Amino acid sequence: MAHPQLPRDEVIDRLTAVFRREGYEGASLALLSEATGLGRSSLYHHFPRGKDDMAEAVMLAARDKITALVVERLSGPGSPRKRLEAAVRGWDEFYQSGQLSCLTELFSVGNAKQRFQDLLLGGITKLRAAIAALLVEAGLPPEKAEKRALDAVVAIQGGLVVARASGDRSIFPSILAELPDRLLNP
Amino acid sequence: MAHPQLPRDEVIDRLTAVFRREGYEGASLALLSEATGLGRSSLYHHFPRGKDDMAEAVMLAARDKITALVVERLSGPGSPRKRLEAAVRGWDEFYQSGQLSCLTELFSVGNAKQRFQDLLLGGITKLRAAIAALLVEAGLPPEKAEKRALDAVVAIQGGLVVARASGDRSIFPSILAELPDRLLNP
DNA sequence: GTCTATAAGCAGATAGAC
DNA sequence: GTCTATCTGCTTATAGAC
Numbered sequence: 001m002a003h004p005q006l007p008r009d010e011v012i013d014r015l016t017a018v019f020r021r022e023g024y025e026g027a028s029l030a031l032l033s034e035a036t037g038l039g040r041s042s043l044y045h046h047f048p049r050g051k052d053d054m055a056e057a058v059m060l061a062a063r064d065k066i067t068a069l070v071v072e073r074l075s076g077p078g079s080p081r082k083r084l085e086a087a088v089r090g091w092d093e094f095y096q097s098g099q100l101s102c103l104t105e106l107f108s109v110g111n112a113k114q115r116f117q118d119l120l121l122g123g124i125t126k127l128r129a130a131i132a133a134l135l136v137e138a139g140l141p142p143e144k145a146e147k148r149a150l151d152a153v154v155a156i157q158g159g160l161v162v163a164r165a166s167g168d169r170s171i172f173p174s175i176l177a178e179l180p181d182r183l184l185n186p
Numbered sequence: 187m188a189h190p191q192l193p194r195d196e197v198i199d200r201l202t203a204v205f206r207r208e209g210y211e212g213a214s215l216a217l218l219s220e221a222t223g224l225g226r227s228s229l230y231h232h233f234p235r236g237k238d239d240m241a242e243a244v245m246l247a248a249r250d251k252i253t254a255l256v257v258e259r260l261s262g263p264g265s266p267r268k269r270l271e272a273a274v275r276g277w278d279e280f281y282q283s284g285q286l287s288c289l290t291e292l293f294s295v296g297n298a299k300q301r302f303q304d305l306l307l308g309g310i311t312k313l314r315a316a317i318a319a320l321l322v323e324a325g326l327p328p329e330k331a332e333k334r335a336l337d338a339v340v341a342i343q344g345g346l347v348v349a350r351a352s353g354d355r356s357i358f359p360s361i362l363a364e365l366p367d368r369l370l371n372p
Numbered sequence: 373g374t375c376t377a378t379a380a381g382c383a384g385a386t387a388g389a390c
Numbered sequence: 391g392t393c394t395a396t397c398t399g400c401t402t403a404t405a406g407a408c
Contacts, residue, residue, distance in 0.1 A: 005391080025211035026296035029384060040385080042392050050384065105291060108351045110212035120351040150348070151341075154361065158344020162336070165294045165306040175340065191373080215402065226403080228374055236402065 009061075011036050011046065016058045020100050024055060024112035055112065059119050062103050066123070069094050074130040080138035084180045091156060091176055098163040098172025105157065128153055131183070138184055148183050155179065195247070197222050197232065202244045206286050210241060210298035241298065245305050248289050252309070255280050260316040266324035270366045277342060277362055284349040284358025291343065314339055317369070324370055334369050341365065 014035045018027045029040050032054060036043065047053035069090030074083055095102065104123070107116045128149045135145035159175040162168075200221045204213045215226050218240060222229065233239035255276030260269055281288065290309070293302045314335045321331035345361040348354075 022296040023209060023211060025209060028382080030382080038391095039393060041387090041394085044385070045391060101295065102347075104351050105347050106295065108347070109287065109292060110208040113350075117351075117353065121353060124348065124352055150357070154341055154344035154348050154357075155337075156344070157347040158340035158342070161288075161291050161294070161343040161347065162310065162340050164299075165290050165303075166310055167303065167307060171336070171340075214400080216400080224373095225375060227376085227405090230403070231373060 006037065008046070011038070012057050012061045015054050016062065016103075019055065019058055019103065019106065023106045023109070025110060027051070027055075052115065055107070055116070059103060059107065059116055063119065063123055066090075066094055066127070071126060071130045074134050080134050081180060081184060083134060084183065088176050088179055092173060095156075095160060095172065098160055098169065100160075101164055102157060102160050105161065124153060135183060139186070152179060152183055155182075192223065194232070197224070198243050198247045201240050202248065202289075205241065205244055205289065205292065209292045209295070211296060213237070213241075238301065241293070241302070245289060245293065245302055249305065249309055252276075252280055252313070257312060257316045260320050266320050267366060267370060269320060270369065274362050274365055278359060281342075281346060281358065284346055284355065286346075287350055288343060288346050291347065310339060321369060325372070338365060338369055341368075 015027075015032055018031050018035045022028075022031060029043065029051065032051070033040050033043060038046075043054065044050060047057065070087045073086040073090055076083055076086070078086075094100075104120055107113070108120055128146070131149035131152050132142070132145040135148055136142055140148070155175055156179075159172045163171040201213075201218055204217050204221045208214075208217060215229065215237065218237070219226050219229060224232075229240070230236060233243065256273045259272040259276055262269055262272070264272075280286075290306055293299070294306055314332070317335035317338050318328070318331040321334055322328055326334070341361055342365075345358045349357040
């Protein structure tokens with residue numbers, strides 16, 4: 001493999017798959033190298049500070065993706081229910097129906113926690129805010145909207161954990177399907 | 187430290203703390219040795235297959251603890267609400283109000299996943315069954331009871347993830363506090 | 373049951389050729 | 391932009407003294 005010129009986005013996608021499967025500590029340079037088809041030194045060329053830089057790039061790309069697939073749909077045009085349903089499809093796509101684990105989870109353990117806590121907190125905060133704003137617009141009192149927004153984030157994260165630990169692929173889609181009614185119910 | 191004769195249960199508690207903080211891959215023998223005050227070789231004396239054996243002992247001890255603190259309380263004497271409230275106190279104690287992460291989460295990633303998936307699945311299944319049985323006894327139709335039992339497990343796991351990622355200590359206790367009403371409501 | 377010493381291998385990381 | 395070769399330190403694991 002001489003000059004494959006794999007585009008950066010594709011490289012980051014493959015790195016993301018490894019971090020999701022193995023966790024931060026488990027994602028060794030050997031695995032990351034194998035997944036991308038790049039030698040270690042090539043990885044260091046693209047990510048000078050090594051694994052740290054790769055993890056950061058993965059986190060930023062995930063944030064952008066969840067912003068496009070979920071957050072922007074929540075605050076886009078259309079009725080609150082339609083927007084919520086669009087966001088639900090976005091979550092399903094982002095987590096591939098629960099088969100993929102969440103980086104939030106994996107990057108909040110051990111060494112990775114200290115480095116990425118700010119990013120994690122920011123991501124969760126924005127997501128909660130976008131859901132709450134939609135629910136207020138749908139007519140819920142602000143306090144109730146905040147509470148349900150947190151419930152939604154908790155249900156999604158918990159759904160991913162339980163789905164993975166149970167090996168049951170139906171759990172996550174079923175949680176997502178119930179989300180609109182559960183949130184919008186008066 | 188010559189012959190401290192630390193009881194096995196205490197050793198396992200200290201190992202548990204490391205696995206919870208660092209994850210399976212992040213829990214190195216150096217950290218495990220430091221936490222227990224035992225040299226590497228002493229650890230191998232107690233756990234001949236090394237880290238694998240330690241992790242297994244930690245998982246089995248956690249299963250026993252959650253059985254005593256939660257599952258047995260759910261199926262114990264008293265009204266369903268009282269039993270549920272007792273179980274909620276058990277969860278709070280087991281997770282120290284959400285400050286501790288769940289082994290379910292940490293052991294369902296990478297290498298650890300293959301080795302411990304059976305244990306994880308068994309634990310979640312028993313917990314779901316115990317909650318569902320209590321809800322049926324409280325008058326809910328079986329299907330609804332099953333669904334709410336899953337919701338409860340999801341809320342707890344998700345609450346731990348979100349609490350840790352947010353660094354907000356109030357989230358987990360607040361989820362626990364709402365659980366009885368949320369589950370028993372007709 | 374604990375310790376010291378050590379082995380063998382893999383981790384992350386770097387230098388320099390092409 | 392990729393490669394090969396190499397380095398240092400840490401990883402798991404074992405042998406054997408006390």
